[in-house]
Amino acid sequence: xxxxxxxQRMADELRRVPPxxxxxxxxxVALAAHIxxxxxxxxxxxxxxxxxxxxxxxxxGGVLLRSEPRQEELLTAPVVLTLRGLRMNESSHWEVxxxxxxxxxxxxxxxxxxxxxxxxxxxxxxxxxxxx
Numbered sequence: 001x002x003x004x005x006x007x008q009r010m011a012d013e014l015r016r017v018p019p020x021x022x023x024x025x026x027x028x029v030a031l032a033a034h035i036x037x038x039x040x041x042x043x044x045x046x047x048x049x050x051x052x053x054x055x056x057x058x059x060x061g062g063v064l065l066r067s068e069p070r071q072e073e074l075l076t077a078p079v080v081l082t083l084r085g086l087r088m089n090e091s092s093h094w095e096v097x098x099x100x101x102x103x104x105x106x107x108x109x110x111x112x113x114x115x116x117x118x119x120x121x122x123x124x125x126x127x128x129x130x131x132x
Contacts, residue, residue, distance in 0.1 A: 007032045010105060013059045017078035019125030020057070027115065034111045038104040046083075046096035053109045055130060056081045061102025067094040074099065080129045082109075 010032035014020040020028060036054075040046070040061070062076040075081065083094070116123035 006037075007035075010035045010037065013103070013105060014057065017057055017059055017080065019080075019122060019129060022122060022125055023115075023119075027119070031107065031111060031115060032105075034108055036106040038106060040098045040102045040104060042098055042100045044098045046098070054082075054106045055109060055112060056083075056096075057105040057107060059103050059105060061104075062099040063102065064097045064099050065094065066097065077102070082130045 007029060011025065011028035014023070014028045014032060020031075023031070038056075046056070046063070058075065058077045058079045058081060060077050062074065063079075063081070065073045065075060065081070081096070083096070112126065116126055
C-alpha cells in the first residue's frame with residue numbers, strides 16, 4: 001500500500017466520525033497525513049506512560065475507560081477520546097481497555113488546534129466532543 005492510499009483511507013475513516021465529517025476531503029487528507037494508526041485487539045490496554053498530546057479517534061470497536069475513584073465508562077465507535085482535561089485531572093489513576101478489536105487514529109492536538117483556528121465551524125463542533 002502506498003502512502004497516498006493509506007492517507008486516503010484514514011481520511012475516509014475520519015469522515016465517519018463527527019465532527020470530522022464536516023471537513024472537506026482536502027482538509028481531511030491534510031489532517032490524515034499526521035495520523036498514527038493503531039489497531040488493538042480485545043483486552044489490549046492503551047499505553048499511557050504519560051498523557052500524550054493526541055486525540056484518539058476510535059473509528060471501529062469499543063473501549064472501557066476506568067478511573068480512580070472507581071468509575072467506569074463504556075465507549076463505542078465512533079468516538080473521540082482525549083486523555084487530558086477535566087475527566088483525567090479528577091482521576092488519580094486511569095486505564096483504557098479495548099472491549100473488542102478496534103481501529104484507532106491518533107491525531108496530534110497541535111494539528112487539531114491549528115485546523116480549529118482556521119475553521120470556526122469545525123472548532124465549534126470539535127469543542128462539543130473534546131476540550132482543546
